[in-house]
Amino acid sequence: MIYAFASFELDTARVELRHGGAPVPVEPQVFALLRLLIENRERMVSRDEIVERVWGGRFISDAAVSSRIKSARQVLGDDGQAQRFIRTVHGLGFRFVAEVTQRSTIEVVATPQPPKPPAEDPRPSIAVLPFRLLGDAGAHYVVADALPQDLITALSRLHWLFVIARASSFRFQPDAQDLEQVRAALNVRYCLTGLVEVLGGAMSVSVELSDAGEGGVVWAERFRCPIADAHEVREEIVRRVIGAIEFQIPLKEANRARLRAPENLDAWSAYHLGLQHMYRFTKPDNEAAARYFTQAAALEPAFARAYAGLSFTHFQNAFLRYTDDGEEARRQARRYAEQCLERDPADPFGNLAMGRAHWLSGDLDASLPWLERSTELNPNYAQARYSRAWTLALLGEAGESRSNVDTALALSPLDPLRYGMLGVRAFSHLVREEPEEAARWAEQAALSPGAHALIEMIAVAAHTLNGDPAQAERWAQSVRRRAPNFTRDDFLRAFPFRAAGVRNTVTAALAAHGF
Template sequence: MTWEFGAFRLDPERFELTFSSERVRVEPQVLAMLIHLVRNRNRLVSRDELAEAVWDGAAVSDASISSRIRSVRAAVGDNGVRQQVIRTIHGRGFRFLPDVSGDPPARPKVREPDVGAQPPRTGRPSIAVLPLTPLAVDAEYAILADAIPHEIIQALSRLRWLSVTARGSSFRFRQAAPDVDLAATALGVRYVLSGVIEASGGNLSVTLELTDGASAEVIWGERLTAAVEEIDDLRHRIVVHIIAALEIVVPAAEAQLALRTGAERFDAWANYHIGLRHLYRFTASDNAAARHHFECAARLDPSLARAQAGLSFTSFLDAFLRIAPDVPAAVAASRAHAERGLELDPLDPFVTFTMGRSHWLTHDLEGARQWLSRATVLNPNFAQGFYASAFTSMLLGDPKATTTELETALALSPLDPLLYGMHGVRAQMLVQQGDYPEAARWAERAASTSGAHYLIAMIAVVACGLAGEHDHASRWRREVRRRKPDASSRDYFNAFPSRDIASRSVIAAELRRHGF
């Protein structure tokens, strides 16, 4: 997005003003004010609105606003007498006058106490990662104030659902106490990640905050500490924590805001995020609601690969949980939507993940492993990709790979919505290895985790029964019947088509003993 007027070119995303291709040096506040005036050039902009947009509504004198207006005029070759670029309407505000080519002006960013009254945020979520502020850090470690955010930007750039501002733009906000709201306004992003790095007693600590640019609300925070000799581990942990947090926090925030603005204002991405909100509840009604929103997203934006991935996921659940009246049709739909998603974006790890999962439904475990491996190559911080790979390794009877992939998934996302599945895979692997007491411990932990469905409770029935914990097994059998009265061993083996023949016989016998 760029705007051109005369020989000037204003690029709000790069946070840059040029004249005849030469960069014009201006202070960040001055450039933010110019961006706001150009963005809202079709109307009068009041002094109060400028204070809100540029100074975050903080108390600011008329003299300060007038000083910045003079600096804006100087940057674009205007002055208070000629006023050919910015006209002052005394007592009311300012107007940007020249004709501008480029994208149409956006609505003004003015905070209201009622979020529902605000214009809806549309399109893909966006984020800027600011340099860290160093506090009492030796010169040899001060470089981490730039290096860590740079690594975060590189990792976030792999997330196809999130737009990440380039370092060249976000690193312009290098201040002792960066103005997060100014950065959000100037860079045109919804979220800003900022923080500090400090040294104390031989340790380095990094404190991070994720701020919603529209509400100025901190929606996530984390503090990580390590000894100075463990800097590399600290850097890795920071990136992992950021990716895991954003995969959960941002979609939830996007869905919540969309719901408060009203269904008639949902765009494709709003529908997608609301679909995700339902997707991980694993009930027939929520799966249907998720499908509805993914279908709306696909209709509003036929090029949105993630809408197809969401539809593949809902079809997968229809088949995996046997909640669809026509399971073969659900299996086919899961594959078809994944294929369409890959046509639209072959580099999206979530789309690739859904393709891998669709291969489970046809018991093509080798095909599943290849697609899931590709998903984790595309995004090495993709926790669900590692979980699905662990599931596949368990079915193939590879305990070493199962353990490694599960530990990676848990390290990446300890609060993942598929956490019950991670524990369930571990329990199933332990059953196959004959370690029934440990299998029972993990199975009960899995079945007690939020989101766990009836198949996870069936693992608990098997593991507890084989471990001799018959009261526990009976309790989980009743839970299975409550959730799915017609559950059977066929459902179990369709979901977990293990290649370990010996353990399959043991599991089948235990299921029969409990009436499945």
């Protein structure tokens, strides 16, 4: 079909825009947008429909839609003021307003070729489906609609996850949500479903994360609150759900990757395997993580997160003295963080890695802005909040540190770095000269799975300051077994306290047990 308007022709058969008979260069998405608007010129086309038809339902920002509209206007010699061809219906969508005539074309094609399917995004993908509402919610019925939208918005900040746009996922209404049909229609790996139930003056929200291919439940949780507090707890529910997804999907993806032969791993599979090894905080696992991240970067050189992972492994090398050349490890941690941010400046993990790289050199003031930016990019990123809490504690800002670490613990109660979060809580009490509380939290930290020798040294200091030298010595002996060469200087290099009083107190406590 050829659509003629003003001095232009849009030829759908040749996928060509012509001006005065001469072809005009136009990007494929811009052409698709023009075609959509022209073929539906009798009505307004919403932003959601544009996303669905032009981007295939992928999650994209309003800015991306506006950018393509601007490009379409520019190629037609139009602009946002004149709007001779494309008119904006503010807050709703767009409409093609120029007069159009059309004529058919006859194409002779010797051998019809099926169109190539779009390249599949290698990231794990998720669809948030509409929540089901049971009971009479009165004016609070909107919670069932608002929560899935809140979750889509929050999930879109996770750069490692491909999020299906609402326009596509909301086609599957609560009474017709067959996961197999959803998977086939949206080509999605995971689904998030929910039930909002109102009984008397209470509301409960059940959320379920499912593997759309296998049909199994990956994770589920139920939240309860008085119905009057429904809107206030929405944010808390979103935080808890995002925290669970940050943990559960990478775990599932790593287990899925293990079933593949090493030579068949794609970049994302290698990355998720690297994450699992990285969080074990042992030298052999850290080396394995570095190999997987290197493999991911080789398979996909533009893969920003692979470089953030490599930065983190070099951070471990320096932090836990896995290498004799700590200066080189610090340099590599900074270099790989920079390479991540060159590829994706808005990646929260990359900003976290840069903040940790500054931390290694003891430059807490330079570290903090990167960690703050990481939490701004994704307020539900538990590990960024935890790292920010570490830095604030070392700077002597115990109150704000405690607020951040408590949020991190709530966001990710099963986090692989939970022991570190508990260690930060202990530090916040040390800064406030509350040795009893410091000892209680330090004991929990040292007993948590994955805790390394530096965490045990926190317990040594806290129990000493709390007047329990026997318990402190038990942890000191464990440190000497696990890391015979660790000294108090290593501890202070890892945790560069700004306040001289706290530094001197902790140093004396460690010295009392031979460090």
